[in-house]
Amino acid sequence: MKKMMIVLTLAAMVAFAGQAFAHSPLMSCFDNGDGTITCEGGFSDGSSASGVKMHIQDGEGTSILETKMNEDSECSFAKPASAYVVIFDSGEGHTVELNGADIVE
Amino acid sequence: MKKHFIPLLAAICVLTVVSSAFAHFMVLYTPEIALDEGRDLDVRVLFSHPAEAGHMMDMGGVQEFYVVKQRGDATAKKVDLKKYLKEITWSNPHASAPAFSALIPKKEIRSMGDYVFVMKPGYYFEKEEDLYMQQITKLILNVGGIPGNWADPVGLPCEIVPLIKPYGMWVGNVFKAQVLSDGKPVAGAEVEVEYMSHMPNLNTNSMPAKSSVEYPHDAFVTQTIFSDVNGYITFGVPKAGWWGFAALGVGPEKEYKGKELGQDAVIWVKAEDMK
Secondary structure, three states: OHHHHHHHHHHHHHHHHHHHHOOOEEEEEEEOOOOEEEEEEEEOOOOOOOOOEEEEEEOOOOEEEEEEOOOOOEEEEEOOOOOEEEEEEOOOOOEEEEEHHHOOO | OHHHHHHHHHHHHHHHHHHHHOOOEEEEEOOOOEEOOOOOEEEEEEEEOOOOOOOOEOOOOEEEEEEEEEOOOOOOEEEEOHHHEEEEEEEEOOEEEEEEEEEEOHHHOOOOEEEEEEEEEOOEEEOOOOEEEEEEEEEEEEEOOOOOOOOOOOOOOEEEEEOOOOOOEEOOOEEEEEEEEOOEEOOOOEEEEEEOOOOOEOOOOEOOOOOOOOOOOHHHHOEEEEOOOOOEEEEEOOOOEEEEEEEOOOOOOOEEOOEEEEEEEEEEEEEEOOO
C-alpha cells in the first residue's frame, strides 16, 4: 500500500511537472491546392518543433508516411487519395491529431 | 436675446476647451486579436478620439502598412499590406473624415504565430496648436497560440514594446511596456491612455453615440501616465475591451514643412473578462 502511495505521488509529481513547463504541442495543416498538404507545428512557449515525428495514417490507422518536422517546424507531403489522419508526435501526452477531412485550403 | 446669447457663447467656449483636452488616437482595429486559426481579417484605420466617438481627423494617407510575422523561433517575415487598403469615410456622431479599410486575405494570416501589424500614417496638421502630428501605430495578433515576436521591437522610429502578451490579457492584469525612440528607452515619456468606449461598427464604418462608460470627470476620459527612468510604463487594466496607449512626441523627427512635428508611438491591446 505504501509503495502504491509512493508510486502514485511520483506519478502525480511527474504529471504536474509536465504542466509546469506549460508547453502544449500545437499543429495546423493546410491543403495547398496543388495536391500537397503542409503542416506547421510548435509549442505554446514558442519553442521549435524541429525534428518532431510526424505520422500520416489512413482511416484504419495504418501508416502511410513516417516523417519529421523540418528546421522551420514545417512538413509537406502528397495529399493521400483517401481518408487520412496527421499525428504530430512529440512524446507521450504531447501529441496533436488532425483529421484529413478538416484540413482545407 | 442677449441674455441667452452670453450663456450659449460661454457654453461653446467651455465645450471647445474641453474637447481639445481629449486625446488624438490613431486606431488600427480588427474585432479579434486572439484567433484559433487563420482567416480573412477585416481591418480599419482611422484617426479619432475613441473614448468619446469624437472629432475625426484626416491622417494624411498611409505611408506604410505591413505585418511582421513569426511562429515560435522561426525567422520573422515582413509582408507589405498596403495593396489591401481602400479609402473609406469614417463617421462618428458629429464628425467624419477619410479613413481606410483593409480585407487581408487568409493566405497572409494562415500560419500559427504572432502578427505585429504596423501602420505609419502621413502627417496631420493640427491648426489649433500650429503643429503636425504623426502616430506610428502597432497592433499585435496571434493565431493558434504559438507565440513569436510580440515582445520584439520592430525597429520603428518610435514604438511601444509590450512585456505582457498584448492579445492575452485578463482584466486586472498590468499592461507593462517599454517606450522606445530610435531603439533607445525614453525616460519620462508622457503616455495617454484611452478606452474604446464606443465600439467601432465595421458594417457602417462608424462609432455609435452611446458610450459604454460613464466618465465622472475629464481626467478619466484620457488618462495620463509617464514612463519611468528606463522607459517602462505600467497600467492596471480595469475593464474588458480595447485600450490604446500613445507616447507623445517621442519620435526622432521633430519638424515637418517648417513646423513643429509630434511623432507619437501608439499601441492597442485587448483585455478579456475571466469567466
